[in-house]
Amino acid sequence: MAEKSVDALASAGEFTRRLVASYADHFHPQRESTDGGGEAHPLSTALKSLDLPISGNQVQQLLSVSKELQVRGQSTVGEGLSWGEFCVCCVEVLELKKKYPVNGDESGADRGVTNHPPKTAPAVMNCHASRQSAEVFLGGSCNPTTWRRDHAIPALQAEGVTYYNPQVDEWYPELIEVEERAKDAASLLFFVIDSQTRAVSSMVEMAFFAGMGRDLVVVVDDILKDSPRIGDDQLSSREVEDLNRGRAFVRSLLETGGSLLALSVQDGVKASSEILKGGMSVSQYSSSTRCLSVPRNHGLGERLALLKQVFLMYDTNRKGSLSLQEAVLAFRSVHIDTHAMYNQLGCKKVDQTIRSNELLSRYEEQGLTFDDFCMVYAELRYAQVSEEAGNGSLLVGLAYLTAPIQWISGWLWPTPPTHPTQTSHYDVFLGGSCGHTTWRTEIAVPTFRQTGVSYFNPQVQHWDVRMIPIEREAKEHSDVLLFVVCGDTLSVASMVEVAYYIGAGRKMVLCLVDISCDGGTEIEGMKLSARAIKDYNRGRAYLASVANKNRVPIFTNIPDAVHRAMHLVRGHYLPRSPSGTSV
Incomplete structure (x- = not known):
């Protein structure tokens, strides 16, 4: 977006005025895309300049929602975020930082400053x-x-x-x-x-x-x-x-x-x-290098997706903008006090006629684009957050997200798995290799259905990082974790998950198969070198060692692993069949 249009939006209020310079510095049109490069993404550096640092993974969560909106033809985002989307991201991160501060953030008392004398001879x-x-x-x-x-x-x-x-x-x-x-x-x-x-x-x-x-x-x-x-x-x-x-x-x-x-x-x-x-x-420990710790039940970017859907609901003529009256209704639907809106933007409502300052006059004539809508939302939400924080509130306004986000999830993910809710419970989580694998639908699911064992299946056609918190919530509400690491997949993320939950002491069954070392081995169309196969099998070997030391049952046969998981759920064991192999 041109710098002139950013300057024009600078009069929205106290919060967004602070964001204008940072957005102009980091998202100017001449900046080259950093996707896949060594530099941090402009969103990361912009938030850090505002003392709102987040990690690369959290940046990707926000960008992934923005990209989804763009793909669906519902956003004018370029390689980065539009101005309005940037405002929403900033207020969302600010809310979470206030609600879930890293220890020592507010007073700095826990910083690593000490009077201990340095050691003279490091060992x-x-x-x-x-x-x-x-x-x-x-x-x-x-x-x-x-x-x-x-x-x-x-x-x-x-x-x-x-x-x-x-x-x-x-x-x-x-x-x-x-x-x-x-x-x-x-x-x-x-x-x-x-x-x-x-x-x-x-x-x-x-x-x-x-x-x-x-x-x-x-x-x-x-x-x-x-x-x-x-x-x-x-x-x-x-x-x-x-x-x-x-x-x-x-x-x-x-x-x-x-x-x-x-x-x-x-x-x-x-x-x-x-x-x-x-x-x-x-x-x-806390310092400027420490990133925001986001609670498990909150996915960054959800606010942006919600606002876009609400905007579309009230833009019934698909003209790409809302009248001021439509915007009032839209803000009410996301629990924004419309009286605060008029007060914050310096306008008065008399006999249903809005008399406003220059910014509101422009909105009356031209309507609010999605960028305008997001910017005004960020300003009003910031005012609410500041007032709630001043009153010692726990920012209960975040609670309004729960129901709308469950409803909007069907729009974001056309073919998602069943999303776990706070009361969802599963006997078995079906973790491990996905991609082209069919072990879930051909072996695990039929077996569990026949025996009345409930399960969560995370395999979807198109996976992205937004699935991580959904899957994590399902694992936390599952009694047994069944992980299958196939020999015809790389399964790096699956091995990482298995290791973590072994360390956490979760009840688990593991089926682990090495990648074949035969010449010309191909995995999902990739021809792997001998070095690559060695790297992936070394990870499997370390995982097997960790599992064995922690008494996790390990199989190389999927039906036997499914059988063991089923009987772990039932609370008793049956002897392993001769085809099962314990590593």
């Missing part, structure tokens, strides 16, 4: 280390990455923080036990999932520790879409999509589990040092 632990414990375990992507040597280790040494570095020039099996002791003894685990490696095992390992509730500081970078190369392997768009889906699940698990998701290695190392030197847990 370093490598492969030949003794049983001395290090404060930080440097986990995550290894060869060929150099983030430990270039950034983490120098910074930790400067702060006098001890660390264990598992990256060695020559690895041998005896190091497994040494590394395990270092992880167990470390006060904090610092993981980096970078864009130079598939990092499948690292994601699985980190998810397991997140499920356990360990103190974690994590940096997660997506595989870049414009240069998808891992070593000598040129990655297909399909493989990049699967690896980045796994990373999206990692971010989601961290954001709802109390871990710290840092924006860069430097930010993560700084935060780790402050946490340790301040004698804090990760949950007590």
